[in-house]
Amino acid sequence: MWTLVKRELSDVVIFLITIQIITITALAISGSYLFEALEDKPYGLPIHMYSILTIGGIILTWLASIFGCYQMQTDKTHKVSTFLCTLAATRQTILLSRIITGLIFTLLPIILTAIMFYIALQFHPRVFDLGQYSTILIKMFFTLTLLAITNYAFGLQLGLSFDKDQKQIDAGKFLLLLTAISLLLIILVYLKGIGLTCWMILLLLSTCSFWLLFNKYTKVPL
């Protein structure tokens, strides 16, 4: 399994490095404003934290879906699964290793942001106990994680129906579709708020999506 994950990682290493560079650059830029705001207003949480999570979250969820689509599309174009199936690997393990890689891609920027927020709050302790504010942050991070994973699952699914004979048509069409799905999921979070109902719906969507993917991937002719 670990070998398969390593192989998958080597396939998308350029993406992983790029997303980390983008995240770190974005956090460095926004972090300076954040630290300034934390110093100016020593109570509550500055609006910058919400802004970073909202804007960063929207971009990350979109990138996660594109990443999922890219993984499956590369697999189809380069016939990776066809080759791997000739070795001691089942389709289930191949898919699982691919999903693990996707989760690494999705979760790393979220973890980095969480670490930055933690350092910021340690460096500038609040006058009052964080109390409810820390709960909001945890809820926002959790929702963001679920949102990104759901988007990633949809990306994988769309990538699976990629037709290599119509590469250019499909790429444009898929990009539009992925953007639309990402937008819809963001609207869902906006409508339902960052709470239990929203998490349940996102969980249901991601479970259905992964289930469909699993069914399709294990039966599709290679």
Add this chain to the structure above:
Amino acid sequence: MKLINSKICTLIICFILFLTFLSHIQYIMYDIYLSNGWRHLRHSEFKITPSGLTDDLDEMASINKPSSVSANLNLSNVLNYKAKSSFPYMISQIERASYAVESQFTSTFSYQKNSINPNEYFSKSFDKFHNQFVFSTHQKINNKWKKTNNLYIGPKGSSPKPDSKIGTFKNPLIQLAWMQPESPENSYPIHIIYDYKSKRFYRLDYFDYHINNSELKITEGPTSLAGTPIAFITDDSMPNNVWLHWEQPTRKTNEGLIKPMDDKLNNHLFGYHTLVLLDTGRIAVLDNNTLKWTYAKAAGLTKGRSQPVEPEKLSGYDIMPIFRDQNYFGYAVANLSKSCDLLTINVFDKDGIRVKQDSVARTSHYYGESSIFATRFILSNLRPALLELLSYVVHKDRNANEGLLDILLPTTTIAAEIANSPLEGGYGFFVTFVWSLPGIILSLILAVLVQRNATKIGLTKSDRRYWVLATALLGLIGYIAYRINRPKTKFVTCKQCGDLRNPEDSHCHHCNTSWDLSHLNTPLWRIEQASQKGERIASNPSV
């Protein structure tokens, strides 16, 4: 496991995503519909002049401008305020909490008194009401903020340290008020607290605590009101989309300056009384000194009838208490009706007599009215007809601000609007059915299309039945799910009947002719005969 198949998964995904899309567009259209209808209010003078409360002053010869009460709406954000979803409210109202934003987190008050800057808050995590006194405001020492907790307050007393003996308040309503024993210069702050656990009012008296450094005085009021308080009424306390504005009568001095006719007339909480809004819509007048309360004689939130209206049943309201010589003198109240079509102002004096009333209705004649209505109608009919009919039943007696952001049964649909109209039971349901008829017809047409297509591509009988039923019940959602889920096979012409048939099936699903799969038959040279097998084993026994 067999139950969770790809058909159900596709249907669930389509159902959630499609309804999310529709709900959001309907929410936007409803916002435009409401805002456009009220736009004329911005240009109109919806004002009661004179207010009727201060006739003695308004009729004086030296009057410059009589008293007035006016109301307005936040037109750019009617629905956002209604749904309490505007940013950053959206962030803070994480789970659409039923309680006010202010009480969800910290309620912070500050004032300057002898260089002391107290900040107090209620911490839900500790279930305690804290009062922190930070003498050096936000002082930073060694790159760390100095934090001092000087006093903890509970219903049974106060303590410099956390102490269980002092008890805890349960999600208290807090109001800062000012007492003026002699003159405004000597005014000092008090906090009036309503505790939901003991159902009492408490007063925190800071006078002796600050001046004489003695213990904080906590006064306990008598128990329970007939209703539950939901807010203290101050000049800006109602977090709604209705704003009420009161102007007191003014006079012109000999020097040409504009001055109030009576300095002791105000709408702030300087005085002996605090007004409290109850969940029944009635208003209680609380004596700040004795903490005894009486009902205000007027009905409270009302359109002029004798029965009060529950705040939850109104889209918006604002109440403006008027005080004269530190005593409760009357109040003005503005209501926005449940369906946002009528804004009313009532002015009551302290004896509960309605002295003035005026109202303004939302206009239905504005630019683009018909196109907005047509869009709303189409969107409502794209939703499953079943949900539309269910909307009528569910939203019949809903609260005004409920369900605007719902995905399944939002209150922004035509059916929900009919449910809130005066149409009664069976007739109302019939009207809803007629409005939903295009949606029902669309669902049936799509179901027929699915039936035809499924027969054509040779789906099994159970699959056909499933998709036809899903499309008939869910309309466009079922159809989209079917189009996504149906097998993407390249069909070939059947040699027998000439119709299209699935090359993967052994028989044509039209004429049941078997399929000559010659290219799939194993060539004879690849089949090992029994004699050949025996020879092979004999020649190489180790294999």
